[in-house]
Amino acid sequence: MMKLLRLCALLICMSNAWLLQAQTTDSISKIDSLRIKQIIQSGSTGKEDNNRNVLLNAANNTSPRDVNIGLPSSVGGITILENDLPVVYFFWPELPTTTWRQSVGLERTGLLKMNQVALTMGDLGFAVNSYSQTGTKEFKFKSRFTTSHYGWLQGDVNVSGPMSKNGWTYSVGAFLNYDPSTYTLGFARNAEEAKIFRAGITKYFDDDRGKITLNYKYTDSYNLVNYALFNYQTNGQVRELDNFRIGRDSYILSDGAVRFKDVRSGEYYMANLTGNEVTSSSHTINLFGNYKLENDWNFKFSTQFRSSKAARILLPPLSIFSTNAPAQSGNTYTIASTGERYEGNVGTQLAMNTPPTPLTTVQGRFSLEKKVDNHFLTFGLLEQFYRVNQFVSNRSFFYQTAEAQPRLLIGPNTDEYGFYGYNLGSEYHNGIENKLSIYANDEWKVNDRFNLNYGLIFRNHIVNGDYSQTPRTPDFTLQNATFTDINYSWYHIGGSANATYNLTRQFGLMADFQYTEQNRQLEGYSLPEPARTNKIRSPLGAFGIFYNNDFIQLISQATFLTRNDYLSRFNLVNPVNASEAVATTTYYDIQTIGWTTDFVLNPFKGFNLHYLITLQNPVYKNFNFEAFGVNYNYSDNNVLGVSKVLMEIDPSYEYKKWKVWASFRYFSDQFANLTNVLYFAPRWETFGGVSYKLNKNIDLNGRVINFLNQRGASGTVNGAELVTDASLYENRLLTGSYMMPFTVQFSVGINF
Template sequence: MRKSTLKLSALGLILSFTTAFGQEKTDTVAVKKALNVAKTEEGVKTVTTSSKEDNNRNVMLNAANNTSPRDVNIGLPSTVGGITILENDLPAVYFFWPELPNKTWRQSVGLEKTGLLKMDQLANTMGDLGFAVNSYSQIGTKDLKVKGKFTTSTFGWLQGDANVSGPISKNGWTYTVGAFANFDPSTYKLGFARNADETKIFRAGLTKYFNDDKGKISVLYKYADSYSLTNYAVFEYGPEGKVTELDNFKIGRDSYVVREGNMKFKDVLSGQTYFANLAGNDNRSSSHNIDVVGNYLLNNGWNFKFSTRAHFSKVKMANSIPLSIFNATPGAGYTLASNGQAYSGPVGTQLAMYTPETPITSVAGRFSLNKQVGNHNLTVGVLEQYYHIDKFTSNRSFFYQTVGAQPQRLIGPNTDVDGFYNYNAGAEYHSGTENKLSVYGTDEWKVSDNFNLSYGLHLRNHIIDGEYSLTPRTVGFVFTDPSQFNQINQSFYQIGGSLNATYNISKNFGVIANALYTEENRRLESYSQAFEPNTNKIKSPLGAIGVFWNTDWIQLISQATYLKKNNNLNRYNLVNPANSSQAQVATVYYDIQTLGWTTDFVLKPFKGFNLHYLVTFQNPVYKKFNFDAFGTSYNYSDNNVLGVAKTLMEIDPSYTIDKWRFWASFRYFSKQYANLTNALYFAPRWETFGGVSYTVNKNINLGATVINFLNQRGASGTINGAELITDASPYYGKLLTGTYIMPLTGQFSVSFNF
């Protein structure tokens, strides 16, 4: 599938609405439950947040890589972009493609606070559906503070992270400065570079504290420079969704990225051919970020909070995505590109994509007023977001490679002398601006001792102004005529909001009911291909009802949910099931719906021990899912959603004694369908984490984490190039490719805070 995928399920729905208010004891226990201490990467850090954030889910422990937060599941089908990341109440990047959020944002000591923003708060304040990592930059401090962390792993991961803040003068001026450097080889060896991820982030800022504790204002600067790439696994697919490792390829330990990392393209604007490398400058993004943030307490008691950002980036991005594997017989005409030696055996078909340096500018600002007025906690705000991207292109080509660790590029009978073919088939182009202007308001209303209402409304005007082209992107395509470009002038009005009600039937027991609704329309990116996108409203209604029970030793919530989303858009890189050498891009619009039931509790039976348990049963399915490809009509309505498990569990025990803390995290996923027809699926799997931390003293902490300590070696996600397969049996014993969880990995850290 095109672009990085986000696997969503109803797992997180319960936590988006679960602050159960009422009598004082019940309110306190419920808030403590919702804000249960999260295990951070070092396994010990406590995060304090408002009741608008959830911290009993560790979004920072990602089973797939070290670079991004884990996906939080809400029952939707696989989509793109990953979890929303906010910094200082504004998106880290306006839109994830082509500037992925992890190119400019990482979990760091340069952040003062990190939490998980609940779904209703994201709907109310951003008008968007889902969860968000909500983070705040470290600002200047009145006292000298030095904090840092060094992390390494059994695979040679090196990460250094430090921040210093303190006073400049006695009249309220302070400073902050920090640096983050990540050199991560991941768990596999590339043939052309040491690291699969290299990221450097530098921060500096000034803060002025106003007299009489009226507030503060900070000017913050951030520079980021990053490249990262994605690996895939080759495996033998078998009955019951089980996969078997190959003798010449270990899942998670070997690289399926072409050995020299070079790919050849034809520029869709100039027609020039060139090579680009998956590492280094050809795949590197850089950005400059200037924030002005702060708050001021007005004389009438209203707290004025503001956050503004100017973001300037230059993005280059290279990707290689496996599509299929077929067998080449002797004499079929395949040779190794490195030495011309004849080759026979399994051949991997690869899609290569490259975005040349693309300037991106975004300017955003959020301004809000908040005050406690009687039994109402009121907030009103304005959000402005401006975005400009200059001539985005995605140049494309295809090539063949051997199947094994660090595969070699092949020259085939239908390729050029360098082994590439089908230049710019499905190439992309768009250019222009987006502007979103929103007003919103929220109210947390304590109606009585037993009854609470929380509600919000978000109104947004979304304008798109740019250019695109309807010219088909056939093989060898290049834009040669200015008349090939069409103008985009669209304006959309969108509404979002939520309503949450909590009622205490008794001191410790009560019921909850929640409703959430968001709207959106197409983005500028939707015009990348040679067609006029469907700009009808995308509506996402959500409803839930449940019960809660809170005592001193258990806090429990059980809730049923319903969610629907219409007019989804996805682009699939399809492979012809009758001829695996044929591929085409298909654009599909579809609806989805899911029913779910989630039970979540935190158990504290004795001092020092804490057990968090969550189980979700759900049934997400596609609706109105039909398209044409290779001369055939396909209809996948009522099929199960790709890559989403129907049963999920999380089991998170921890025990603290003296200076030691021991913890573990188990995540269970039932079988996940790996292609659109539901013929292929992956067997159930566990993702496991464990760790121990030792507090040397109040300033120094040591931590050790083990990822995948059960050493699960299976694949996960989707199977590339298998979207149209209808009968699994011919694929038993066949070589396929897909994503996977990290192999057994040990990580070690030293943290200090003075």
């Protein structure tokens, strides 16, 4: 018991020291479907679901896939945890993938179910849950080298082993990623780079009572976002252009240089798309582990201190027009690098740059667990402190040629450098947040037929800081702005109850209820309009059946989910004047109802088939705003980018040292603008692979992404949010997101 008291004292002292350091620094230097597929088997208390290809992303090699729940994907994608804590406090301006990648430096990775995220974090959605590789009592070497036929190079290695005979061990690792993606930039080889270095020591307690690990991680990364140029057809299809290959050509400015005006200092600067203005870095210290008490309670702890600088540049397209169009008559455009007159298609681009922004995060989770008779009890505390030091998003606009590796244009309203509208719609916020949560849950096996998992979480959320309500007119700077204080303290309650009842040994009923609350975070105060202060509530209910035997494990359930006060910032283009754009903040609700059937089939040895189908109907509620002097109302319209029908088919077969697998994901029509007149036709995302275990130390893996070689677009049509006449877009040149083209990847793992 004295050991535990000393350990608790150490953790509390370290947490207080980190919090004091963060506060002192602040005083000195003033980011599929109602797919509630919780595979619930009779008597199961598993918190993670590994039966999803969550790490297979059809859009890039960087991020885990976003597991759809019938609501729009967040900018940051799926929540990612490491050692039971979020790898970043908030996804903007620091995306989770700037500091986390799937790696041999992780001991294990899984998908945390929605009810566990609700009960421990008070948040809605799934989460990738991972744990850093700790020191090992025996020497272990893990490595993997990955490449693709496009020149992707990724090296990943981790070494761990004993340091002494009294329980001290070590773990060190490095992850290096150099990815040119599938297109060629005009100014650099790689569209994405990442470096992650880890080092840690672990002490194992006597009598197998647990262990404690001190771990350090350094990360450095940047990532560019490309778009496709295509010819849109009103049946939802897209036609590839003769001079632009979807996924193979770059629509990023060919010289990689964009001019901004610093909203803080008022000075102009030229940002390099692979320089400091787009590179994020971080230092993370984790102290985590567990200690088993003499009364069989298991004390788990995880603390984190992070100091980071987040930076990013985004260049979303707004519209495309022709210089020969009547609205453009009399206007001339010249190529900036040569001075030649240009006639043809012109792309209007928005440029957004967040220069390196200092962020400080201190987090700690402490819990006690114990099995008492038919109950598995958990009591926990989660503390999260976050400071952002003057976040800004500097903005400018420019014209470029609508072609592969586009060139910068000098236009009628640009300056001599080819840019205009500096800081129109720019963003700023500054301050701290603190979340203190306590939670408790009970996994109760009531009897042989009835299982009940329930719990509650209470949270206090404090937001303190400042923002500016000064309108973001062209050439706006903070030097001419007035500031308003942010000072709020909110209380939230959340909970989850999940029940299964076996009518027979193999067949039964299941029911879920989940409820979470939250309020707007600092990011909600980035624009002049004050953020709403009412609570954001997300109730979820589900009811279904399950059936399990040696050959099949099946669930089928219906789910209802609502969420109020979504916040979106649209860069709207005037439907009657494509050269006029405005940034607007909009609030709305979403309601969705769905039906999901999911099963895993094992008909004979070695073969496994996973199948899922979801039918859903997500719609907007209370969605109205004003732009260009017009009032718009999109209530009851379909949610953008979310299909109503989803299917997933995942067969695999293992024989001796071989494994062959495939994954097919079907997405029905996806609406591409707010009026729902534009949409993308159904598509399949396809993956396949084969692996061979050469011996106990070496394995070989081949994988093909998009083996059907579909070349369509997805997501939304940029700049077309307000369009009401689809015929105007027949055979029109547009831009949008896309799937990766046919890609062959190969990796070799060496482990001993």
